[in-house]
Amino acid sequence: MNLSAYFSIWNKLTASQQQLLQQNATPRSVKKGTIIHNGSVDCTGLLLIGSGQLRAYILSDEGREITIYRLFERDMCLFSAYCMMNSIQFEITIEAEKDSELWVISADIYKKLMAESATVSNYTNEVMATRFSDVMWLMEQVLWKSFDKRLAEFLLHESELEDNPVLKTTHEAIGNHLGNPREVVTRMLRYFQNEGIVHLTRGTIEITDINKLKSLI
Numbered sequence: 324m325n326l327s328a329y330f331s332i333w334n335k336l337t338a339s340q341q342q343l344l345q346q347n348a349t350p351r352s353v354k355k356g357t358i359i360h361n362g363s364v365d366c367t368g369l370l371l372i373g374s375g376q377l378r379a380y381i382l383s384d385e386g387r388e389i390t391i392y393r394l395f396e397r398d399m400c401l402f403s404a405y406c407m408m409n410s411i412q413f414e415i416t417i418e419a420e421k422d423s424e425l426w427v428i429s430a431d432i433y434k435k436l437m438a439e440s441a442t443v444s445n446y447t448n449e450v451m452a453t454r455f456s457d458v459m460w461l462m463e464q465v466l467w468k469s470f471d472k473r474l475a476e477f478l479l480h481e482s483e484l485e486d487n488p489v490l491k492t493t494h495e496a497i498g499n500h501l502g503n504p505r506e507v508v509t510r511m512l513r514y515f516q517n518e519g520i521v522h523l524t525r526g527t528i529e530i531t532d533i534n535k536l537k538s539l540i
Contacts, residue, residue: 324373340436344433349426349427352424353422355420357418359419360400368428370425370427371426373424377393387502388498388502389499394417400417402415473501476540477497477501479530495508521536
């Protein structure tokens with residue numbers, strides 16, 4: 324993979340800025356399930372995704388997870404480089420949901436680019452705004468939407484991502500995404516099954532009536 328093809332504002336950088344970024348972006352291959360960034364334990368650097376899929380989540384004091392956003396090809400994660408944002412302390416963990424290829428960009432180098440390039444600074448602000456929008460959307464979902472609607476929306480989104488009505492996942496994994504205990508997920512999925520919306524087997528959930536599922540949202 325070539326960094327220039329994945330960094331969206333590459334052609335707006337000067338030759339020296341491109342060289343600096345190229346020299347300080349480390350390619351990394353990670354397997355599904357790898358923890359790439361662990362809260363405030365480390366300042367990993369910025370993550371630029373070449374392929375695969377990452378999940379950013381927060382962890383409650385009780386150990387419960389909730390996904391705040393996902394990262395796909397050409398996405399940039401800033402919160403893994405919290406050390407370059409003195410006014411923001413964002414305790415997130417980043418995990419590979421699929422085998423992934425990415426670049427880790429030095430926080431110090433990127434901060435230097437931001438200071439000398441309005442283009443980089445504006446791009447970074449846009450990415451930051453998008454991530455905060457993701458967080459605000461999540462808060463709205465948790466505060467105002469009933470769990471059956473949230474679960475229905477999650478199943479539809481997963482089906483679209485995988486282009487498959489059969490989802491290979493567990494009730495615990497869904498609970499980790501949505502911030503609910505596994506038992507709550509299981510009860511609601513069984514209700515969906517009784518209504519003919521899904522079919523449950525060990526390790527899979529098949530959407531059997533997509534229109535009925537959509538009607539719940």
